[in-house]
Amino acid sequence: MRADTSTDNLYPGLSSAYPELAAAAAGWRWHAPADSLRRRTVVVTGAGSGIGAATARTLAWFGANVVLLGRSxxxxxxxxxxxxxxxxxxxxxxxxxxxxxxxxxVQALAEAIQSSYGSLHGLVHNASMLGPKTPLAQYPAEDWQRVFQTNVHAPFLLNRGLLPLLEAADQAVVLHISSTVGRQGRAYWGAYAASKFALEGLSQILADETESSGSIRVYSINPGGTRTPMRRQAYPAEDPESVPPPEQHMDLYLYLLSVHLGNSGNPLPATGSQLDARSWQPA
Ligand SMILES: NC(=O)c1ccc[n+]([C@@H]2O[C@H](COP(=O)([O-])OP(=O)(O)OC[C@H]3O[C@@H](n4cnc5c(N)ncnc54)[C@H](OP(=O)(O)O)[C@@H]3O)[C@@H](O)[C@H]2O)c1
Known part of the structure; x- marks a missing residue:
């Protein structure tokens, strides 16, 4: 698979290193300058699979030192x-x-980042647990708790514990990866949907609390249906080719991170905004 010529010119070597990203980049709405995240440090949770793996590889290709946090x-x-x-x-x-x-x-993680990199420029809360798709009337309480622990309590602890490192950077960005069902509830999505509503709240509270500093920007992103293991788990009968690959969303991720961290002067959405990866357009 090869990218078109303009992408080859923009990102030399990408089509052989990461053909899926090069192919997606040909259709991106905005193109980050190569190396725009150089000397930036970003934590990505759930970095081993799906959107998290694509995010980690993309940010690294654009120069970031990525802290790959995950379970496997x-x-x-x-x-x-x-x-x-x-x-x-x-x-x-x-x-x-x-x-x-x-x-x-979290304290041990903060100390490790401090000693290796000095500060933190980005935190992408991507890891998430789907849990059972079951009516509330039958939803197992133990699963409810596990989903909330992973999807809400962990991002809260990470935000709180890593905030001093984000404040130590000149500019920093926190991305909370949400979902359509975190903005409009839907039957049988149980703890996953409720936890994403809570994550949206966490994002807005942190945005409000950090707005006056001007240095930290906080967003939630709804990727929309995306070709990943979680999507297959949620929609086993769906043709995977009918939804986009994770790399298609990376222009939004790069825009939010590299514009703010690179002080490029491009207009950014207001901190606290709820963004949709599929319909987003650069200002
Ligand atoms: N794909 C979609 O259509 C879609 C739509 C809307 C929102 N999203 C959101 O996008 C984000 C990424 O999802 P995805 O589709 O890329 O799913 P995915 O491929 O299943 O990846 C989820 C990642 O989260 C990690 N994770 C889950 N529980 C964990 C735990 N307890 N500790 C550490 N890591 C844990 C997984 O680790 P393991 O690999 O070890 O299991 C995996 O790396 C999620 O927040 C999801 O809610 C996805």
Whole structure:
């Protein structure tokens, strides 16, 4: 698979290093300058699979040092190995089950980031648990708790514990990856939908609390249906080709991160905005 010539010119080497990203980049609405995230450090949760793996590889290709946080070491290692062989950025793996995350683990992570990188420019809350698709009347309380622990409590702990490092950076961006059912409830989506509503709230509260500083911008992003393992779990009968691959959304992610972190002067959505990856347009 090859990108069109204009993408080859814009991003030399991308079509052989990461053909899916090069193919998607040909249709992007905005093109980040290559290297626009150089010397920036970004934590991506759930970096081993789906949208998180695409985010980690993309940010690294654009120069960021990515902290790959996730549950399955083998999946994180595959992303790490790709980054090491195709970029000059410095990734690090943080194996972590967010269901078990506590204050001590966040403190240890903050200290590790502080000593390796000094500050933090981006935090992408991407990891998420789908849980059962079941009516509320039968929804198992134990699953409800596990989904909330992973999808809400862990992002809260990470935001709180990593905030001093985000404040230590000149500019920083926090992205909360949400869902359509986190903005309009839908039958049988149970704890997943309710947890995404809570994540939207967390995003808006953090945005409001950091707005006066001007240095931290906070957003929620709804990727919309995207070709990943979670999508297959939620819609087993769907043809995967009928929904876009994760790389198609990366122009929005790059816009929010590289415009703010690069001080490019492009207009950004107001902090606290709820964005849709599929319909977003650069201002
Ligand atoms: N795909 C879609 O159509 C769609 C639509 C709307 C919103 N989203 C959102 O997009 C984000 C990415 O989803 P995806 O579709 O890319 O799903 P995915 O491929 O299933 O990836 C989810 C990631 O979260 C990680 N994760 C789950 N529970 C974890 C835990 N307890 N501790 C650490 N990591 C954990 C998974 O790790 P393992 O690989 O180890 O399981 C995996 O890396 C999610 O927030 C999801 O809600 C997706």
């Amino acid at each position: 070491r083998d999946k994180l290692e595959a992303v790490f190995d790709w980054i090491e062989s195709h970029t000059s950025s410095q990734p690090v793996i943080v194996p972590c089950d967010l269901e078990q995350l506590d204050e001590a683990a």
